[in-house]
Amino acid sequence: MxxxxxxxxxxxxxxxxxxxxxxxxxxxxxxxxxxxxxxxxxxxxxxxxxxxxxxxxxxxxxxxxxxxxxxxxxxxxxxxxxxxxxxxxxxxxxxxxxxxxxxxxxxxxxxxxxxxxxxxxxxxxxxxxxxxxxxxxxxxxxxxxxxxxxxxxxxxxxxxxxxxxxxxxxxxxxxxxxxxxxxxxxxxxxxxxxxxxxxxxxxxxxxxxxxxxxxxxxxxxxxxxxxxxxxHTEVRWLSRGKVLNRCFELHEEICQFLETKGKDTAELREQKFLCELAFLCDISSHLDALNLQLQGRGRIITDMYAAVRAFKTKLCLWENQMLQGNPCHFPCCQTIKAQISTAVFPCAQFAEKLSVLAAEFSRRFADFDVQKCRFELLSNPFAVDVENAPTNIQMELIELQCNDTLKSKYDAVGAAQFPRFIPDTMPQLRTQAAQMLSMFxxxxxxxxxxxxxxxxxxxxxxxxxxxxxxxxxxxxxxxxxxxxxxxxxxxxxxxxxxxxxxx
Incomplete structure (x- = not known):
């Protein structure tokens, strides 16, 4: 050893x-x-x-x-x-x-x-x-x-x-x-x-x-x-609302500064220009607010669609109010309108611009409108009209809407989390939910x-x-x-x- x-x-x-x-x-x-x-x-x-x-x-x-x-x-x-x-x-x-x-x-x-x-x-x-x-x-x-x-x-x-x-x-x-x-x-x-x-x-x-x-x-x-x-959604809108509003607020100071430099400011002081600047400030601010709603990670397509639908409805409201000479949702326009003659403020012109913008939104988001029925299956399946739903999910949809336990769960967790609680006995609804949840x-x-x-x-x-x-x-x-x-x-x-x- x-x-x-x-x-x-x-x-x-x-x-x-x-x-x-x-x-x-x-x-x-x-x-x-x-x-x-x-x-x-x-x-x-x-x-x-x-x-x-x-x-x-x-x-x-x-x-x-x-x-x-x-x-x-x-x-x-x-x-x-x-x-x-x-x-x-x-x-x-x-x-x-x-x-x-x-x-x-x-x-x-x-x-x-x-x-x-x-x-x-x-x-x-x-x-x-x-x-x-x-x-x-x-x-x-x-x-x-x-x-x-x-x-x-x-x-x-x-x-x-x-x-x-x-x-x-x-x-x-x-x-x-x-x-x-x-x-x-x-x-x-x-x-x-x-x-x-x-x-x-x-x-x-x-x-x-x-x-x-x-x-x-x-x-x-x-x-x-x-x-x-x-x-597809264009998200490269410039965040110009705040800049435009600042220019509107400092309009007089800007003119004074340009005058000290020997620049002609007659055009900047015209009532027509001031009205158009005010309208541009207000509508840009509204567009920026919508843009923020559409940004962020993990956004659900139905929430984004709801934001767009709401904005389209707002555009119709604003158009009607503008035709009546009531720019109540356009603060800069209100400011200018109070400073000049009501007859001078181009309400009809701005109402037309709002109409054109509404038409552009309808064109741009037409693809989303086609999916409205399926979006509703995710956002509020308990309110969907069964007769208008695709035939392959009608039976499951009836079972879902008649289930008080699932309705209580939907009310408790909300639309975003609810699909996880749809039982395996409803495979078509789960598939529909998966497809909607996956969309950008x-x-x-x-x-x-x-x-x-x-x-x-x-x-x-x-x-x-x-x-x-x-x-x-x-x-x-x-x-x-x-x-x-x-x-x-x-x-x-x-x-x-x-x-x-x-x-």
């Missing part, structure tokens, strides 16, 4: 003591190893957490080195005995860049896993140019699973270095859908802006998506109301992402690669999902790194 000569002279008591001593030594070594492993894994988790925060704040990757420098100085004062543990957190530029890609990949993998259970999904697609004049295409997905839970995330972000024709945009969108392994027959809605490359009936994205669904034999299965109707009402998420993009990819950050930009935006836009840092850290080979190194 290896240690025979060393321990042969020990009696039984001494041997027992030696065994216990060796056991304690082994446990101590094991604990030290576990502690080192735990500290190393904690350091990796910390670097992932910091990398995620850097990505969310659109800061450069080398900000990690600044964060670490600050952390070490704080550590020297607050807990100097922990200095080595803080030093082990690698936050070099390369490490933060790698961590950012890992986090984004983890989010995409989670989205793919979620997608396996989607029973319906919609897409929001838009395109914009970054600081280097490169076209960037963003694709958001809103999917609903069998439990009627909504997942709203960035599906794809593509730098398009060539042209951006409808065909090329479609190819990228198609690639996004294919990579996540979603069948086209579950596509319910497509939301874009009004650009020809997006909305063209033949060569635009919308037309090509329709053709793709026909090729996949989706039209008969989904029904023309889903295969043929794109949902605007390209707001794309616009919000482009704002983040412009903060991230600036003229001073031209070294940022397409992959890194895509990873940053996936992390910063994540809402329904969050990176599984524990999983990432457990997969990462834990190595203690010094300041300024990458692992």
């Amino acid at each position: 290896k240690h025979h000569d060393k321990y042969k002279d020990l009696d039984m008591t001494q041997r027992s003591q030696k065994v216990e001593e060796m056991k304690r030594s082994l446990v101590s070594q094991q604990n030290m190893f576990k502690k080192a492993t735990s500290q190393s894994e904690a350091a990796v988790k910390a670097s992932y957490i910091v990398a995620a925060e850097i990505a969310k704040s659109a800061r450069p990757f080398n900000e990690g080195e600044f964060v670490k420098k600050c952390t070490m100085k704080v550590c020297d004062l607050v807990c100097p005995e922990k200095k080595q543990a803080f030093s082990n957190v690698s936050l070099s530029r390369n490490t933060v860049a790698d961590r950012t890609c890992d986090l984004a990949t983890n989010l995409y993998d989670q989205l793919m896993e979620k997608g396996k259970d989607f029973v319906a999904f919609s897409l929001a697609v838009d395109e914009s140019c970054d600081a280097s004049d490169t076209a960037q295409l963003s694709v958001f997905i809103r999917g609903v699973d069998s439990n009627l839970c909504v997942t709203e995330e960035l599906l794809g972000f593509k730098s398009m270095h060539g042209t951006t024709t409808g065909k090329e945009i479609f190819e990228e969108v198609s690639k996004c859908v294919t990579e996540i392994k979603l069948p086209w027959d579950k596509l319910v809605g497509l939301t874009t802006d009004g650009a020809p490359a997006m909305c063209g009936k033949k060569s635009g994205l919308v037309g090509m998506v329709r053709e793709k669904m026909r090729e996949e034999n989706c039209a008969e299965e989904c029904g023309s109301e889903y295969a043929d109707v794109p949902y 009402g605007s390209t707001y998420l794309c616009e919000q992402l482009f704002s983040s993009m412009k903060m991230t990819k600036t003229t001073h950050r031209r070294r940022l690669t397409d992959e890194h930009l895509r990873s940053i935006l996936r992390i910063s836009s994540a809402q329904s999902l969050s990176p599984d840092i524990d999983e990432l850290a457990s997969k990462k080979r834990c190595q203690v790194s010094g300041l300024g190194t990458s692992d």
Whole structure:
């Protein structure tokens, strides 16, 4: 035996003591190893957490080195005995860049896993140019699973270095859908802006998506109301209401300032101009208020449709009141009307403008009007006229409306949450609810992402690669999902790194 000569002279008591001593030594070594492993894994988790925060704040990757420098100085004062543990957190530029890609990949993998259970999904697609004049295409997905839970995330972000024709945009969108392994027959809605490359009936994205669904034999299965109707809302209205109101309030001061500069202000002081400025201020403020109602994440299409319907009704009211010389909902107009002759204030002219605006709203949102019956199934299924409902859901709808327990649940949780409580014995109603819940009402998420993009990819950050930009935006836009840092850290080979190194 290896240690025979060393321990042969020990009696039984001494041997027992030696065994216990060796056991304690082994446990101590094991604990030290576990502690080192735990500290190393904690350091990796910390670097992932910091990398995620850097990505969310659109800061450069080398900000990690600044964060670490600050952390070490704080550590020297607050807990100097922990200095080595803080030093082990690698936050070099390369490490933060790698961590950012890992986090984004983890989010995409989670989205793919979620997608396996989607029973319906919609897409929001838009395109914009970054600081280097490169076209960037963003694709958001809103999917609903069998439990009627909504997942709203960035599906794809593509730098398009060539042209951006409808065909090329479609190819990228198609690639996004294919990579996540979603069948086209579950596509319910497509939301874009009004650009020809997006909305063209033949060569635009919308037309090509329709053709793709026909090729996949989706039209008969989904029904023309889903295969043929794109949902698009222009959300690039300028928030000019407040600026115009400020100009209106400071009109006299502005004129005085221009006069000190030798400028002619006769036109600015004309009553006709002042009336038109007042009307523009008021209607812009009303449009801004509607715009805010249509923005935001997780918005339900029925709520947005209700806001649009309400605004159309308001336009009719305002038109009638304006014809009667009563601009009671137009405060700037009231101010000017009180200052000039009533006969001079162009009520009929402004009523005509309101009429034209109402007609434009009817044209723009005609697609939504087609879906009115199905929207009501989600917003208030207990008030839907069964005889006017699609025949495939009439029997289930009767059962629903006669169920007092479900009616009480609807009253308690509201329209947005109620679909989850529709029993499995009503599969057609659940399917209808899933399709409605999956719809986008605007390209707001794309616009919000482009704002983040412009903060991230600036003229001073031209070294940022397409992959890194895509990873940053996936992390910063994540809402329904969050990176599984524990999983990432457990997969990462834990190595203690010094300041300024990458692992």
